[in-house]
Amino acid sequence: MTPSMRQWLPPLFALAALIAPFTGWMPPYWITLFNYIGLSSLVALGLVLLTGVGGMTSFGQAAFVGFGAYTSAVLTLDYGISPWLTLPVSLLVTALGALLIGALTVRLSGHYLPLGTIAWGIALFYVFGNSSTLGAHDGLSGVPPLRVGTHAIIDPREYFVVVWIAVVLAIVATRNLLDSRIGRAIRALRRGAVAAESFGVNAPRAKLIVFVYSAVLAGLAGWLYAHFQRSVSPGAFGVNTGIEYLIMAVIGGAGRIYGAILGAASVTILKDQLQNILPWIIGSTGNYETIVFGAILVLVLETAPSGLWPLISGPPPPPKLTRAPDVPLPQRPKPAPGTPLLQVNAARKTFGGLVAVNDVSFEVAAGEILGLIGPNGAGKSTTFDLLTCVQPRTSGTIVFCGKPLSGERPQDVARLGISRTFQHVHLAPDMSVIENVALGAHLRGSAGTLRAFAHLERKEEAALLNNAKRQLERVGLGDQALSLAGSLSLGQLRLVEIARALCPDPILLLLDEPAAGLRVGEKKELARLLRELRGEGMSVLLVEHDMDFVMSLADRLVVLDFGQKIAQGAPKDVRSDPRVLEAYLGGVA
């Protein structure tokens, strides 16, 4: 599918939705079927975000449909409130419910999270079924229809328009959210949570945003369901229905927006048609459709493991870069060259009985390149983790810009102006290079989720992406901006990490083996860049094993061995230090 087709898809879709039922080409039965598909699409869309993008598998979405449906049913039946007024209330109740459940659930990891969703999915089903206010297992009936003026929207053709307008709005909002600063953070979480947090993303909060948003979409489906069906009973909100919604999202293509609609349509139509056709073929009244449905499901998952939508549309499109004029981002004031920037005093880290960093002290001045060298396993990367608060230190003090670090989280350290790369590359391989880099500028944007829905933050977003593009050009990878990160070589990925680390406009840059895997020509370019950064007043703490590279670049060296500092000083002095020769360089230097 070409980019221009993609652009026209939502408006065409919307137009088709408004006209289709009135053309007379659609039999009433199919109109009703499509109303149900629309309702399921909304729930599946939430799951696309939650499961496909956010990596959180939920079997309990049907319960949130129940929240929306019951809220509106009770308010319209018992209090006579207009359904239009109950819409915001339904969504709010669902959001609050999701916030509470999510706060308990999203911190679960691995298979505990899906199990958690099954648990509260079952529990809520029985809450609906046992509450007399909610009509217990019989549910509530006689729910009033939606009205425009005095006209009641009862005809499925008219309701079709309401449902599909809701679906189109949900698609636009979801697309906008994913294509934003918040969306980028959400997408990065599944494959690179450590890196995302190091650049200021509050991971639990981002997960909670996805969780609540997907629940609100389910709540919206519930509200529509209540006033379409005109009755509400717990059967529609159990775990079985929750599993079905998940199947829709997976079949359509978890992570793909239009996959939600394709999945909802495929599953709904398939189940319906099997019910019609099978008795005619097999000639009995058993529940064969469930068996055949299961077999078809397995076949589809075998042949299209990433869902049906990617078969039609191919891989997701890369982001567009020039959407708004470039506005420069505010710069961080840099301390005067030579003034003390970082003071590490007796920093210590133990893992059980093992002392990984043993009372190490050193300083970094503003505008200085300090090399941190030592054998493999000497504690260099652990020292980086202590500086960035990825791991808590056992004892000792670290002062940055005159401010002692104590109990900060990685995202707080990023805010203070410390930026890093990782020894083992932490990038999201299924995101484009430019988006991976732009994640580094997360803290330089301020637009939140609500503005992202309406794309009211385009200026800021353009500034963030343009900044990312500039940093990518600085490391010499400007032409790879739109490639998938997973398609680059390991050496190139290290440079992408440096570009990302430059995005927040840091004061101190921590580079963990930046030259590893680079060839001579590429190393020369990197050295030129690091000197340029130093010239701009940035300080660099450099872990690197290429001695020619470190010796010609660093102003001073600190040498670690078995977690202890064994030497420090000018490169030429360290190079001839007998302890360094013995532990690290191995006799001849």
Add this chain to the structure above:
Amino acid sequence: MSEALLSVGDIHVSYGRVEAVHGVSLDVPKASIVTVIGANGAGKTTLLNAIMGVMKGKGSIRFDGKAVADISLEARVANGLCLVPERRELFASMPVEDNLLLGGFRRSRAERSQSLEDVYARFPRLQERRRQLAGTLSGGERQMLAMGRALMARPRLLMLDEPSLGLAPRIVRDVFHIITGLKDAGVSILLIEQNARAALQVASYAYVLELGKVTAAGSSAEITNNPRLVESYLGLGGASY
């Protein structure tokens, strides 16, 4: 050049619609070291992956006179091909010894225990750490384990992708020492190495890969003295950056 153990003819490898390796041919003679030099993104890792069967390539791959281009990865291992990948890819939550034993999965029990002895003799450090989890090893030990695990399969051709990556200078020397020792023991080696100068010191022949094509090939001495290659890939020993 003596008789080729591995002979790759006009191989093309693609990621989806993007071709990364455009018709590369190369030979690795028996009991010799051949190195592939090139920038990041030139297609070196992709080439090794295609030879190993990790990725699908189009073209001919003959190993010891047999066409192996259409056989599975496991069958290539059984034939004597082995790759030590750039990222090591150890079984981090298993002890060192289990990692090694898995490397000899296709061999008989007797061969496996013999290989284990050989590997421990070559890497005494691994024997010291045999009960330790692979994920807790230092960078140098990881590389030794990755090589040791490959040797457990008793390969006749060992492909090493960036064996010195992330290793301290002292350990780098050890690794190169081991590579030479393997060649002397009759194992052919196809080597990709960031430190091209060191690679050329142990290799007898080199190919230069640029943008997915072989742009130069020759004996190590010829390549070492090519001024254009010195500028981009080799540097002047003890270069200043």
